[in-house]
Amino acid sequence: SAVISQKPSRDICQRGTSLTIQCQVDSQVTMMFWYRQQPGQSLTLIATANQGSEATYESGFVIDKFPISRPNLTFSTLTVSNMSPEDSSIYLCSVVTGVEQFFGPGTRLTVL
Amino acid sequence: AQSVAQPEDQVNVAEGNPLTVKCTYSVSGNPYLFWYVQYPNRGLQFLLKYITGDNLVKGSYGFEAEFNKSQTSFHLKKPSALVSDSALYFCAVRGADFNKFYFGSGTKLNVKP
Numbered sequence: 001s002a003v004i005s006q007k008p009s010r011d012i013c014q015r016g017t018s019l020t021i022q023c024q025v026d027s028q029v030t031m032m033f034w035y036r037q038q039p040g041q042s043l044t045l046i047a048t049a050n051q052g053s054e055a056t057y058e059s060g061f062v063i064d065k066f067p068i069s070r071p072n073l074t075f076s077t078l079t080v081s082n083m084s085p086e087d088s089s090i091y092l093c094s095v096v097t098g099v100e101q102f103f104g105p106g107t108r109l110t111v112l
Numbered sequence: 113a114q115s116v117a118q119p120e121d122q123v124n125v126a127e128g129n130p131l132t133v134k135c136t137y138s139v140s141g142n143p144y145l146f147w148y149v150q151y152p153n154r155g156l157q158f159l160l161k162y163i164t165g166d167n168l169v170k171g172s173y174g175f176e177a178e179f180n181k182s183q184t185s186f187h188l189k190k191p192s193a194l195v196s197d198s199a200l201y202f203c204a205v206r207g208a209d210f211n212k213f214y215f216g217s218g219t220k221l222n223v224k225p
Binding site: 004031040041042043045048092096099100101102103104105106108 | 144146148153154155156157158161163200202204206211212213215216217218220
């Protein structure tokens with residue numbers, strides 16, 4: 001299993017600003033994933049973050065808007081840049097160990 | 113292509129009654145199937161998984177799920193629902209590349225006293 005923590009747990013931001021979300025895992029993992037979830041809705045994969053290489057983004061998500069860092073095997077950050085109210089969502093960090101996927105508690109972002 | 117369908121947005125059941133939350137899937141190769149639960153303002157919690165073996169798998173909090181290959185289904189069940197089971201439930205399948213999980217749209221379970 002894996003225990004994942006995220007910071008901040010929630011934030012309220014002004015449009016046009018940027019927010020960096022941190023994800024820390026209690027064990028070394030090869031791949032980390034970032035998801036977005038509208039409240040009460042399903043999860044949408046933003047990107048896959050590998051240590052030592054650029055993140056792989058899903059269709060509809062670009063690096064300029066969601067830059068990701070992965071400096072080591074236990075840590076990753078996701079930045080939501082130039083935010084607009086449409087970015088208001090829950091952002092979830094996730095890892096896969098073995099055959100299972102584990103999730104962080106999420107970061108609830110509100111953009112005014 | 114991999115996909116998961118949860119045909120019911122919401123399931124209502126009375127406490128003490130059995131519950132079923134439906135899930136069907138489409139995947140290349142052998143499916144790795146999962147159920148997750150999300151309580152309000154919480155992250156997703158793993159409930160159970162099917163990898164291989166017995167078609168009936170048992171998980172946390174008294175939940176179980178039945179894998180049916182011919183119907184490509186993996187329905188979540190519980191013999192006797194609790195009010196505390198009220199939450200959002202997601203079915204997921206692990207893709208053929210083993211690195212991506214595909215999630216259903218979620219089913220909100222309401223258990224009424």
